[in-house]
């Protein structure tokens with residue numbers, strides 16, 4: 001069984017965590033951004049990762065992979081907000097403050113663990129890859145303040161969920177995996193060391209310091225400490 005990923009993608013971490021939680025054995029194969037497009041198209045309908053290949057089955061997307069792994073149930077509305085709103089928002093924010101800074105180290109982290117030919121192409125073709133990523137995800141550094149504001153509002157909402165002890169307070173399962181993995185780039189748990197290898201813009205460091213006091217991110221760190229027994233890398 002093989003899981004195709006981009007190493008630092010929080011969607012890939014969501015799928016990986018689900019498979020690990022259910023005790024599946026699989027090989028992980030990392031691909032470089034942009035270079036993943038023709039490779040993904042060869043095995044699946046869309047270009048996005050993660051993709052799980054198990055025998056004849058090809059499962060694309062973190063949600064379908066969790067379902068395939070037997071992690072059903074969960075809170076659909078809440079999962080949708082994490083998957084379709086908070087996930088892209090955090091990704092946009094992360095790249096808005098790192099993709100255009102040649103000293104951020106984001107290129108090295110994105111190329112971590114990919115096959116050597118992709119490492120080579122990734123370095124040589126970085127200006128093009130970066131442009132493709134920025135245009136695909138509408139990354140614009142000048143939007144950092146607005147994105148920070150929107151993340152504040154989403155974290156406020158997660159704080160209330162944590163305080164209510166509802167879907168995030170119950171037993172550990174699909175919803176907790178979804179929420180913790182999608183928020184992980186902001187909490188940077190020890191299990192995901194690649195996030196700490198990226199140098200953030202100073203205004204991002206200030207926002208991260210502020211967010212670290214939030215119950216939502218405390219909950220993420222606690223959930224990782226208690227339930228995540230494998231490290232990225």
Ligand SMILES: N[C@@H](CCC(=O)N[C@@H](CS)C(=O)NCC(=O)O)C(=O)O
Nearest residue numbers: 006009011047048049050061062063
């Ligand atoms: N909703 C999808 C989103 C997956 C997604 O956006 N993956 C990103 C990596 S963070 C990706 O593959 N982007 C490149 C592309 O779409 O070609 C999921 O839950 O798996």
